[in-house]
Amino acid sequence: MPYSDGDLALRVEGLGKRYRLGEREPYLALRDVISRAVRRPGRRRADPDASFWALRDVSFEVPSGEALAIVGRNGAGKSTLLKILSRITEPTEGQAVVAGRVGALLEVGTGFHPELTGRENVALNGAILGMRRHEIGAKFDDIVDFAGVARFVDTPVKRYSSGMRARLAFAVAAFLDTDILVVDEVLAVGDAEFQKKCLGTMGDAARGGRTVLFVSHNMTAVESLCQRAVWLDGGRVVADGPALEVVGQYLSTSFSQLGEQMWADVGSAPGNDGVRIRRAAVRPESGAPSDPIDVRTPLALEFEYWNLRPGAQLNLSLHVYNAQGVMVFNALPYQEKVWQGRPFPQGLYRDTCHVPGDLLNDGTYRIDLMVVEGNRAIYRHDEILVFEVRDDPGSRDGWFGSWEGAVRPALAWETEQLAGDAALETALD
Template sequence: MNDVVIDAQRISKLYRLGPGRRHNTLRDLLAEKVSSRVRSRKALSPDEVAPDNSTKRPAGGEQLWALRDVSFQVRHGEVVGLIGSNGAGKSTLLKILSRIVEPTSGHARIRGKLGSLLEVGTGFDPELTGRENVYLNGAILGMKRHEIRRRFDEIVEFSEVERFIDVPVKRYSSGMHMRLAFAVAAHLEPDILAVDEVLAVGDASFQRKCLGKMGNVAQTGRTVLFVSHNMLAMEDLCDRVIWLKNGRIVEDGPASTVVSRYLQESLPPRTERVWDEGQAQPATGEVRLRRACVRPVDGSSGDPITVRTPFVVEVEYRSLRPNLHLSPALALYNEQGTIVFVSEPPFDPEGRGRQDPAGLYRHSCRVPGDLLNDGTYQLGLYVDKDGRTILKQDEALTFNVRDAVETRHGRHGKWVGAVRPRLEWSTELVEVARL
């Protein structure tokens, strides 16, 4: 097809584990590029293993397939996210597409200039100044000097490192380094922009700025490949997401579908927990958590909960001393880690200063149906004394809220929104049009 700009065909990458060499500087990258061009005549770099059809193979050492038979195509203008747990192979894939690392087998065909922002440390020479690195990166992208000069001020302004532009980048903080690297990658007008985890560094405002810039790059019709662990950003920015696991593609499809499946797998449900005595029980000298569960109002833990189902959260704890007045609280988090709500028993003015006997307490909190959207949720549990939290159990329970077919009226796709309340509507015909 004509508009395919990345065509990855059965890419595999085998690494030899042990004290290997990583690419840290532009010099390493260039050395690698040069050595990869003359690979047929020269020995392989120490951390790489020869392609299957090669006769050269470094001896010894444990080997690991960082990528295995990865095939996909990206069309011009697509914004594609790459997700997967640590070590899944995401960065390796971007490095192969950026020609920084050679695949053991398979190949990637790239149409157009690919600008990449990889891990901190790659792409810049630490001995060179910010200014020199901008020109060097532009040159690597195949730009003429006057083209780089034209974009230079914009790059520096975006990066907010004006004061340090003539200082060697080894004196930059990792945040400053990333700011400049992102500005370079995004402003040098590559046809394809490949960005690895830019959100991991930099403060919140710069992260927003980067996301905005990537959105702009995407809107100008350029192709973006984006690696991140931030699922909210993934869903916001990408049309399509590829999920990698142990070097293989698990799923490739619409962002919201793939992200949701990935999160469900990484957060398996845990709808009931009992902390037996003697086990590592969440406890202080005053309170000991005993049990927590989430279940449909008319069912038991493990029964399905849909967007329509009212459910109950139960918390049991032992108050260990007489004359305390303890009270529970819970916080519900959605897949993106946003707090959906926090709840505690309503304030009882008559309970002020009350003293309760020691013993086992069970609290139940009823959550109405038609409130939550479908997705995976986590519950944090807390015990307060005199308005102060004395016991905290984050991620105590994990549960899924499923979609209910009857609410969809034949419509498909993810129902967007942080919550999904069933609200009252009324309709009246105010005036009949005279036609």
Template sequence: MTVIEAENIGKKYIIDHIKSNAQGNTLREVVTDKVRNLFTKKEKDQVSHEEFWALKDVSFKIEQGDRVGIIGSNGAGKSTMLKILSRITEPTQGKITIRGRVASLLEVGTGFHPELSGRENIFLNGSILGMKREEIKQHFDAIVDFAGVEKFLDTPVKRYSSGMYVRLGFAISAHLEPEILIVDEVLAVGDAEFQRKCLGKMKDASTSGRTILFVSHNLTAVQGLCNKAMYMQKGRLLEMGETNQVLATYLSHVQKTALESWWNTPEEAPGNDKARLKKVKLEPQFVGNQKFIDVRTAFKIHIEFWNFLENTNLNISLHLNSLTGECIFNIGTPSLSFEKGVVYASCEIPADFMNDGSYAISLMIVKDKSTVIYNFEEVLIFEIEDYREGTSWYGKWPGYVRPKIDFPITQLELEKC
């Protein structure tokens, strides 16, 4: 059964641009202009109006029990759409049809009265969601336990931390059994344990037939929780479908790094009179239809440089660094004798070795294993995306490397009863 149907919805805002007639740029000029206006007829500032469509011609259908992840860069229109679905704001055009009771957690503390206690806000939020007092009482203990705020239950929520706010807000929304649960970036606040509880609760909710809309920049959480995804860009819905396919499209579109740099002539290339860089290329070894580098992807690094030295022992030292400057590892080629001309080297970084994150490749051309001829810093910068299966935890995996190593575990003895 279709529980949410959007037909060509759009949301328009009017942005005012005020062009002041004041000519002053310095404090003295501004004061002079103000004094002059006291004795002369003041010209009105010119105001121009610009239309801005936060959403434009968005249409989709969501079936009962679907878990839909909504992804896209900042300003894509994700939060605006959730506010329309939550009936916080009306669309400028189009039609929304919703079948079922909706609970929303869009911002920290949404719907809370700061002067009321946590206990009182539970009943207030439950009433706003259309729950009867007896229904709220039935779930009260589970809400308090999930949120972990029992000690502060009778404290005004204005004294809560942002983490306590969002834990209580999510607990209320999730436990009062709405047919449709809308969640915006709940994983941006809270520790790893809270993330696990949230995702577990949303999975439990979906198995009981409830529908979930989940906005998050944590793509592995979207992948683990959602069976469908929507990719939005600049207020438009670009793609909706099976989660892995939509994520692949999104990641291929947001790839910002160039994986290859080259120079046609030595004169334009970085280096000095002994060596200049000709080409450096990172070549991902994609499997199947994959279009982006993640922790499962092996990749080759190809290097070419112009050598201007006769009969000289040279080697390349490659440094893979984090963007904060830590060296993840350093590897080097053998030192061999080379004549003038182009020298080539390559290596392969295996799959299931690097952790997700942003990395930079730096190179040094070394003479006689000891003298650095030239240091080429950050010749390539690239991203490795996360990927996980069979887990409900999506916090940051620690470390810069993430090797896939056999680590067997077995039962040695059974406890004798």
């Protein structure tokens, strides 16, 4: 819907960004600008095949006080868009009109000088945003308290851990008085407690009337924080609308089904000099990998692999994620009775993990495989399997709303009456 200029925090019109492949974006001095303006006759034109459009014809508007998510696969153009909105880079075509000051957290320690202390970097970032010294001082204690770096605030940030830099960078962006808060996927570097604090702070900012732009692969966070989402793919806007609808469209088309993979040749199979994968499959316990799976279906997760080193003690570790990026469970063969703890002779092996029915919720799942020896992963294969678990309408008893939760177990449940009407009337008297 169209908005009046006074209601808008952002207006993006026909935005495009082109990069020259194999070249860094140059820093231009005045002489470079002048020389570019005076083109020499006969100059060879740039090869159009040597350029790449990270964004093309992107248009949308964001009213003040809205929390907007930008979703899409890696390489879709999300970070490029945020860098243009944060005035870090210039667009090749189109325009982005930003009303107000922008606090951006696009990389860990964005805008930090490594030789300056935490205190000095907070002051520097505030000055860059156009704030006065007394305004920065009024927020300083909140920033340090949120970041949890009070003991180290007078230490150069080059000595901070990545987590400390992330906490301080987010606190600076969140607590200094900006009209628009821009946050990229950098929250992934923090621990669970830090991520929870950040999401809570962004939610408070949005409810307080600030505009929030949020990029994340965690669709649960997107749906809980943002009312609206823009889906980018290949640098273009695919969908723009309510967050729940856009996220649903994105998830339904962003995962290709990969229920079985086979590599017959040990020489070209994925792996290394210790182990190579021959086959991976997910199937119903009594069926084939091509058979449908619903929430009631018991599953067999099968992995065949060559052990190439005699005497190796191997374990497989399966990380199972739902479409929102939440790890549903991590499976290890610690209850396996035959080979657990024994050295493996060279040869071909098969591990089967049995997953009971009535455990997984409906949706798309991916499995990351790790081959572990001792406490060390010697090989990792991400998204080795991707599969869909369908709903079973018969188990809903006529109710078709969203079934919340990462899992959906069928748990034993009893209801019994402890007293009748007479006891209730007595209790009410």
